[in-house]
Amino acid sequence: MRTEYHEQLSALDRQLGDMCGVAGMAMRQATQALLDADVAVADQVIGHHEQIVAKRARAEKDAFALLALQQPVAGELRDIVSSIQIMADAERMGALAVHVAKIARMRHPEHALPEEVHGCFAEMGTVAVAMGDSASQALMASDPQRGARLCGEDDAMNNLHRQLFSMLLDRTWTHGVPAAVDTALLGRFYERFADHAVQVGRRVVFKVTGALPPEEEDSAF
């Protein structure tokens, strides 16, 4: 009975790890759709989002069942409640990938982004996908070190984001207001994706150790 219970707890972690992995994959495809102005890939990201929503609903139901049936205390209670918090972040990561895909779709057959910032977005995409994978692996392996390292990975995203805003606000920006607005919002979506991955990492640390790492402020820009 106890063994089955612990198997259920591990299954919940795997569900969450799967959600983060799927969100990372969605961001990989959304970035491709954005940089290649590929509307078919954008549609795939948008169409697949239902899956992540369904996965979250299923995980939430399972977590409630565990709380109700097992009446957990101490570490196991912390584990399950953290899972409920993590699933909200993982779902949001998927929603942010959809936002990227939708802007790519809206601008098609044009490219949403001027060539000048393609390199920066390619790198932000790479960092975001890597952070989705890290969050996934931290969950799958219940690895607090891996969870804590997400904070460092986020530094790379923040640097890219700052770099993007320097280009955007430089007087040499020649691409006009609509492209600037798209660029600013898209930059924010990548940055928020990374912030949610950091939150997942913090909660993995809390799950395993009982200590919640301090929160880093996200910037208004």
Added chain:
Amino acid sequence: MRTEYHEQLSALDRQLGDMCGVAGMAMRQATQALLDADVAVADQVIGHHEQIVAKRARAEKDAFALLALQQPVAGELRDIVSSIQIMADAERMGALAVHVAKIARMRHPEHALPEEVHGCFAEMGTVAVAMGDSASQALMASDPQRGARLCGEDDAMNNLHRQLFSMLLDRTWTHGVPAAVDTALLGRFYERFADHAVQVGRRVVFKVTGALPPEEEDSAF
């Protein structure tokens, strides 16, 4: 004993209602700071945010204690878990008000926003504050009707947000790229504040009725 337990559950609702009220107040002040380029008010918003973070930490601790000590099932379990989800949204509402205040601060002594969009932001501020209050009252009174109505209030925000983007992307926009970027991001902060208030409302419905209203998609713009 049972009575004390139910008193603790109500106290948790009051803590959450208080958080939403404080977030609404922060948004009221942040809007004032933005529209009047008032750096002292902006600093107040930024400085007071710690309070909301502390309130959330306290509420989370109390919710954990209730779960651990009372071993709730069914409706009470749903109630406490919903509270844990709601506090994340309420804290985020406060953080978004801080984002608004920070942009006001950054642009001081200039106004961050061109005169042309002041009216729109004044209205978005009014709607946001009203939604913070509605969320607060829905929680305090455990009122699912009030919680559900937040969705309709969000329609007003979405309309204002669309109106803002029409102005921003119109060829007659003469305020340049940096003001456009500020305007786009600030618009997004108000819209996200409202989305989080809607989430609080949905969870109040779930707390009381056990049925979670369907989620409305937030737009990429």
